[in-house]
Amino acid sequence: xxxxxxxxxxxxxxxxxxxxxxxxxxxxxxxxxxxxxxxxxxxxxxxxxxxxxxxxxxxxxxxxxxxxxxxxxxxxxxxxxxxxxxxxxxxxxxxxxxxxxxxxxxxxxxxxxxxxxxxxxxxxxxxxxxxxxxxxxxxxxxxxxxxxxxxxxxxxxxxxxxxxxxxxxxxxxxxxxxxxxxxxxxxxxxxxxxxxxxxxxxxxxxxxxxxxxxxxxxxxxxxxxxxxxxxxxxxxxxxxxxxxxxxxxxxxxxxxxxxxxxxxxx
Amino acid sequence: xxxxxxxxxxxxxxxxxxxxxxxxxxxxxxxxxxxxxxxxxxxxxxxxxxxxxxxxxxxxxxxxxxxxxxxxxxxxxxxxxxxxxxxxxxxxxxxxxxxxxxxxxxxxxxxxxxxxxxxxxxxxxxxxxxxxxxxxxxxxxxxxxxxxxxxxxxxxxxxxxxxxxxxxxxxxxxxxxxxxxxxxxxxxxxxxxxxxxxxxxxxxxxxxxxxxxxxxxxxxxxxxxxxxxxxxxxxxxxxxxxxxxxxxxxxxxxxxxxxxxxxxxxxxxx
Numbered sequence: 210x211x212x213x214x215x216x217x218x219x220x221x222x223x224x225x226x227x228x229x230x231x232x233x234x235x236x237x238x239x240x241x242x243x244x245x246x247x248x249x250x251x252x253x254x255x256x257x258x259x260x261x262x263x264x265x266x267x268x269x270x271x272x273x274x275x276x277x278x279x280x281x282x283x284x285x286x287x288x289x290x291x292x293x294x295x296x297x298x299x300x301x302x303x304x305x306x307x308x309x310x311x312x313x314x315x316x317x318x319x320x321x322x323x324x325x326x327x328x329x330x331x332x333x334x335x336x337x338x339x340x341x342x343x344x345x346x347x348x349x350x351x352x353x354x355x356x357x358x359x360x361x362x363x364x365x366x367x368x369x370x371x372x373x374x375x376x377x378x379x380x381x382x383x384x385x386x387x388x389x390x391x392x393x394x395x396x397x398x399x400x401x402x403x404x405x406x407x408x409x410x411x412x413x414x415x416x417x418x419x420x421x422x423x424x425x426x427x428x429x430x431x432x433x434x435x436x437x438x439x440x441x442x443x444x445x446x447x448x449x450x451x452x453x454x455x456x457x458x459x460x461x462x463x464x465x466x467x468x469x470x471x472x473x474x475x
Numbered sequence: 476x477x478x479x480x481x482x483x484x485x486x487x488x489x490x491x492x493x494x495x496x497x498x499x500x501x502x503x504x505x506x507x508x509x510x511x512x513x514x515x516x517x518x519x520x521x522x523x524x525x526x527x528x529x530x531x532x533x534x535x536x537x538x539x540x541x542x543x544x545x546x547x548x549x550x551x552x553x554x555x556x557x558x559x560x561x562x563x564x565x566x567x568x569x570x571x572x573x574x575x576x577x578x579x580x581x582x583x584x585x586x587x588x589x590x591x592x593x594x595x596x597x598x599x600x601x602x603x604x605x606x607x608x609x610x611x612x613x614x615x616x617x618x619x620x621x622x623x624x625x626x627x628x629x630x631x632x633x634x635x636x637x638x639x640x641x642x643x644x645x646x647x648x649x650x651x652x653x654x655x656x657x658x659x660x661x662x663x664x665x666x667x668x669x670x671x672x673x674x675x676x677x678x679x680x681x682x683x684x685x686x687x688x689x690x691x692x693x694x695x696x697x698x699x700x701x702x703x704x705x706x707x708x709x710x711x712x713x714x715x716x717x718x719x720x721x722x723x724x725x726x727x728x729x730x731x732x733x734x735x736x737x738x739x740x741x742x743x744x745x
Binding site: 275276277295296297299300301303304305307309310311312313320321323324325352353354368372 | 642646652
């Protein structure tokens, strides 16, 4: 009686694709094969999660989409354009936050705009808006060392939103954040995603997190990574976070993913 | 809209004044100085050696030399080659280190030279320098540079090379040009280690200038030390040594102030 839809790996959504990964392979110098002929489509305006056993190449794939790493073969298209490097339509949220310790929250959030040469007054007013959006109003003049892990990642998220990219790539954004802060942050993120009509690609190794925040979950196999399964948890939106965590569809999806990933543990 | 608990914002604890004085860093610094000077005074009064004066004797001797002008005259002679040498080493050394940190070929050519320089017993080169430059200012400046440059260059190099990868990646992902990534990320991130190298270089430069004054031409503070030793005026000799140490500490402190003012606003805000 599950409402969760499962697709075979070959499933392709033809309409409204924002990011398209085509036969991407990655072999690191030294011969480590991280990705093997991965093909995936990421629908526009949705949150898609890459989930898999640790060391499976999820982050490698995300960095290839970001243009921070070159693929060994294959190509990535974003909104129909081939990825040759980082681009203005993509923004990255880093696992270790990657905040400038010598810059205030305000400057950190505005930093992407600063690099693009946006005048001070303009970029600071944009940054202030997003600082408010992620719930850090009043912390503009603080330095990162004075903030908790969760607050630092909110700064990282605000910085990614401030450049108004259509695709936000998040590399295990909550992994350095403690469990309780993480739950609150996840709830806040769902709220933000509803307001921002953007495409989110999210890497995590937490099953619950993946099911809780995603429209679509891509299960990757162990290295060299291939797409094992695509799952679309069919949760009614608009119910409270606590209801989601008790919803049968949520529990079924978590269980299904756990069963699929269990084989990789030894 | 999302809200964050505001409790951490008002975390500045209001404690009573006595407690604040007792836990202030300055209190501990004063305590540390008093402990060292007290131990010195005790050791000098026991006495552990006939040639080891107590702190009070040394202080009085230092005061006397300051009053008769011999101290300031000697200081001027020592400081000039030191400042010239350190300034030259700092500018050239930091520039060379940064360049080698950013360019692999420059690294391969340059780094071995400075590692050899750092390893070489430079006092052995001093006779050679005297032959080349005589016993004047040029030799002293050269000794300061030779002593100071390796630490400055190698630390600047390492600082650049070890700039956090994720910050550089962040700069690239937000479309920073190579110049922007260097200027806005790599250099500020490297500045603490560059300044650590400058402090090491400064300390070595002090060793260099005193070495030159002891080995080449008895002038400046080095002369005060050797002269008072030869006539067994130990309090004055120790006063001269203490002045060198004090001067070195003051230079270090000044360097740290410069660093924090220029590159570390987050430390200023603390």
